[in-house]
Every structure is written in C-alpha cells, then in structure tokens.
Amino acid sequence: MNNIIIEGGHRLSGSVHISGAKNAVLPLIAAALLPEGVSEIEETPWLTDVCYMCDVLNYLGAHTQYADGILQINPASLTDCTAPFEEVQKMRASFLVMGPLLAKLGEAKIPLPGGCAIGARPIDLHLKGFEAMGAQITIGERYIEAKVNNLHGARIYLDFPSVGATENIMMAATLAEGLTTIENAAKEPEIVDLANFLGAMGAKIKGAGTDTIRIVGVRALHPARHTTIPDRIEAGSFMLMAAITGSELFLENVITSHLQPIIAKLNDAGVRIIDEIDGLRVLPSGRILPVEIKTLPYPGFPTDMQAQFMAFLALAAGNSTIRETVFENRFMHVAELQKMGADISVNGHTAIIRGVPKLQGAYVEATDLRAGAAMIVAALAAEGETVIGQVDHIYRGYENIVGKLVEVGAKIREEQSAE
Numbered sequence: 375m376n377n378i379i380i381e382g383g384h385r386l387s388g389s390v391h392i393s394g395a396k397n398a399v400l401p402l403i404a405a406a407l408l409p410e411g412v413s414e415i416e417e418t419p420w421l422t423d424v425c426y427m428c429d430v431l432n433y434l435g436a437h438t439q440y441a442d443g444i445l446q447i448n449p450a451s452l453t454d455c456t457a458p459f460e461e462v463q464k465m466r467a468s469f470l471v472m473g474p475l476l477a478k479l480g481e482a483k484i485p486l487p488g489g490c491a492i493g494a495r496p497i498d499l500h501l502k503g504f505e506a507m508g509a510q511i512t513i514g515e516r517y518i519e520a521k522v523n524n525l526h527g528a529r530i531y532l533d534f535p536s537v538g539a540t541e542n543i544m545m546a547a548t549l550a551e552g553l554t555t556i557e558n559a560a561k562e563p564e565i566v567d568l569a570n571f572l573g574a575m576g577a578k579i580k581g582a583g584t585d586t587i588r589i590v591g592v593r594a595l596h597p598a599r600h601t602t603i604p605d606r607i608e609a610g611s612f613m614l615m616a617a618i619t620g621s622e623l624f625l626e627n628v629i630t631s632h633l634q635p636i637i638a639k640l641n642d643a644g645v646r647i648i649d650e651i652d653g654l655r656v657l658p659s660g661r662i663l664p665v666e667i668k669t670l671p672y673p674g675f676p677t678d679m680q681a682q683f684m685a686f687l688a689l690a691a692g693n694s695t696i697r698e699t700v701f702e703n704r705f706m707h708v709a710e711l712q713k714m715g716a717d718i719s720v721n722g723h724t725a726i727i728r729g730v731p732k733l734q735g736a737y738v739e740a741t742d743l744r745a746g747a748a749m750i751v752a753a754l755a756a757e758g759e760t761v762i763g764q765v766d767h768i769y770r771g772y773e774n775i776v777g778k779l780v781e782v783g784a785k786i787r788e789e790q791s792a793e
C-alpha cells in the first residue's frame with residue numbers, strides 16, 4: 375500500500391476540476407441494471423469504489439466498459455441474482471443492487487455489506503421497504519436473501535431519512551405494480567440525480583428532493599444517457615484545503631446550491647467564497663474563527679464533511695464544537711489529528727476542538743475515506759512533513775487527488791510504503 379507525503383505550509387493557487395460525485399454514481403450504476411439495453415453514465419469518476427461496483431455488476435452477468443469518463447453498462451446478460459461476497463464486503467454501497475435485482479429478477483442474494491468502519495450502519499430500513507412491497511426476506515449468517523413473486527407498490531415510512539434505503543426502494547419501485555410512497559425520504563442531491571436518471575429511462579417518479587417521493591411502477595424501462603452531478607464533498611474538501619492554507623482557489627464544475635450547508639459554515643469561520651459563472655472562488659482569509667457544527671441529513675451539514683472541517687478548526691482562534699448525529703463512532707480521525715498537535719476531546723457524540731496556533735507534521739493514518747481527506751487538509755497547513763498511511767481509503771472517493779493537488783502547487787507525492 376502507498377503512503378501520501380505532504381510538505382505543509384505552502385499556498386495553493388489555480389483551479390481544480392471537481393469530478394462526478396461518488397455517492398451519486400454508485401446508485402446510478404446499480405440503476406443501470408433496470409432497463410433492457412446499454413445505458414451511459416457521463417462524468418463517472420474513476421475511483422476504486424466505482425471499480426468495485428462494476429465488479430459486482432460484471433459478476434452478476436452484466437457488462438461494463440469505461441473510457442474517457444463515460445461508463446457503459448449493458449445488463450442484457452444479467453442472470454445471476456447472487457452478489458459476490460468479497461466485493462460487497464469491500465463496499466457497503468454494493469447493497470444497492472438489491473432493489474434492481476428484486477425488480478428485474480424477483481430474487482436477490484446479497485452478502486451482509488461492509489464499507490467504511492464508521493459505526494453499525496444497519497440495513498433494516500432497506501429491508502423494511504422491500505418487505506412492504508411483498509418480498510420475503512431471509513437473513514442468514516453471511517447472506518441476506520429476498521424473493522418476491524409480485525413486487526407491488528406500498529406506503530413506506532422511513533424511521534430515519536436513509537440515503538441508501540431511499541435509493542434502493544426507489545429503484546425497486548420503478549418496476550413494481552402500482553404506487554409506492556416513500557415518506558421521510560432522504561433529500562440529498564444524489565437522490566434527485568438518481569430520480570433524474572430513472573426518469574430518463576421512463577420511470578414515473580415525483581417528489582425526489584422532498585421528504586415524500588411517489589413512484590408509479592411501469593412495465594419496463596429503456597436505457598438512458600445521464601451526466602453525474604459534481605461531487606459536493608470533493609468540492610467542500612478542496613474549499614477547506616484552500617481555506618486552511620490561506621489560498622485563493624477556483625473550483626470548476628460545482629453546483630453551488632448543493633454546497634450551501636458547507637459554504638454557510640465556511641463563511642461563519644471567516645472564509646469568503648464567491649459564486650462565479652463557471653464555478654466558485656475561495657478567497658484567502660485571515661485567522662480561522664471557531665464555529666459550532668451539527669451533522670444532519672441534507673440540507674443540514676453533511677456528515678461526510680465532518681472530519682475535514684475538524685482538521686480545519688484545529689487551527690481556529692478559539693473553541694469549536696462538532697456534534698455527529700448521523701453515524702455512531704465517526705471520530706476515528708481525532709486520534710490522528712492529535713498526533714499532529716490538535717487539541718481535541720470527545721464527549722459522546724460531541725467533539726470539542728480547542729484551536730492551536732500550529733499543527734506539526736507526523737505519521738498519521740487514513741482511518742476511513744473522509745478521515746483520510748481530513749489528514750490531507752491538516753497536512754497542507756502543518757509545519758514539516760506528514761506521512762499519511764492507509765491511503766487506499768482516500769482513493770475510494772477522491773479521483774486523482776494527488777495529481778489535482780500537484781497541479782495547484784501542493785508539495786505532495788506518493789511513495790510505496792515500507793511494508
């Protein structure tokens with residue numbers, strides 16, 4: 375496994391092209407199992423998570439092909455309803471094939487999902503939805519099996535607006551008989567992107583982006599071509615990399631409205647961001663002001679930006695608090711930031727960040743994907759050299775992160791680790 379090595383204390387400048395969103399493209403890929411014929415997804419970021427998802431589809435008998443940012447998916451030879459154990463273990467989002475498989479083949483057998491180690495992350499809400507639609511669910515030691523003779527519409531209330539459950543149920547409902555209503559649905563931009571792709575295939579969906587989504591099932595869907603929305607978490611991460619180094623940085627390919635919860639907190643912290651025609655410009659700012667953050671489902675502050683913001687606030691002029699309400703146990707980056715001199719304590723679901731004047735380079739680990747991005751944010755501003763280990767986590771969700779940072783002047787490189 376490689377390390378990323380960063381010499382801190384250098385300003386960034388220039389512009390960064392933001393890739394298609396990882397969290398949008400993974401459900402889009404699963405959705406491409408639903409129609410007959412070849413669908414195309416433009417702005418597909420080439421990430422390890424995308425490769426895992428393609429592996430799952432290929433294993434199921436579909437055919438995927440990637441060139442120049444366009445992913446072609448042909449589900450014509452989809453025959454197998456059992457997803458591969460190893461791939462699903464590597465990535466929780468591969469559970470998203472369950473909805474399409476149930477709808478298309480009436481059967482799905484999926485290993486219990488893995489993914490980033492950030493808390494229990496159950497899938498009960500997905501299963502509750504499928505059961506309401508007529509599926510029989512059997513939970514084994516390693517696999518979950520679902521079977522259905524007649525997938526039918528249902529009224530499904532989600533106890534929590536789960537992104538994955540909303541997506542999985544929405545996909546299954548496109549081919550179910552009658553009306554499905556998802557109440558307390560997730561409202562993330564990635565849900566709207568998926569609904570747009572499904573709509574382009576001929577699905578009848580209303581209300582995506584609100585807390586009530588209505589889907590009237592159709593007999594069949596046709597393939598479609600779709601462009602993935604830009605990655606709001608990648609954009610937010612680059613904003614913080616600019617802000618912590620006091621740099622001016624331009625971000626191309628962003629949807630500003632998706633970034634409002636992040637921009638609002640950056641503004642509170644004293645960072646100025648200008649909305650321009652082709653993108654967003656982060657301006658150099660002075661001392662970081664402390665802020666209070668509580669993670670929430672969209673349009674609240676995203677849990678996927680929590681770690682990176684914590685790294686940034688480690689250098690604030692005063693005390694900040696971050697309360698994590700979406701996931702259990704998502705503070706693994708705290709111990710890593712402490713190695714760099716951050717003064718952070720955790721009390722239950724709340725972290726108190728006492729700003730320090732400087733961070734020091736150290737050996738740290740990317741304990742999960744966003745924690746890894748947080749290490750990059752901190753390292754760019756730290757004195758001396760930081761070596762980040764376990765960087766495979768970072769490559770799951772940040773396309774060409776080292777290349778993009780080199781382009782804007784960061785002193786960053788990759789090296790084979792000693793083990």
Ligand code: UD1
Binds near residue numbers: 396467539701702
């Ligand atoms: C998605 C994102 C992830 C992000 C998360 C929250 C993808 C591929 N991943 O993950 O990056 O951090 O949304 O914005 O899009 N829950 C249940 N039962 C369920 C499902 C979820 O209790 O059946 C709980 C989870 O344990 C967690 C919370 O709901 O505490 C949020 O999970 P969910 O919104 O489902 O996240 P994911 O779709 O897994």
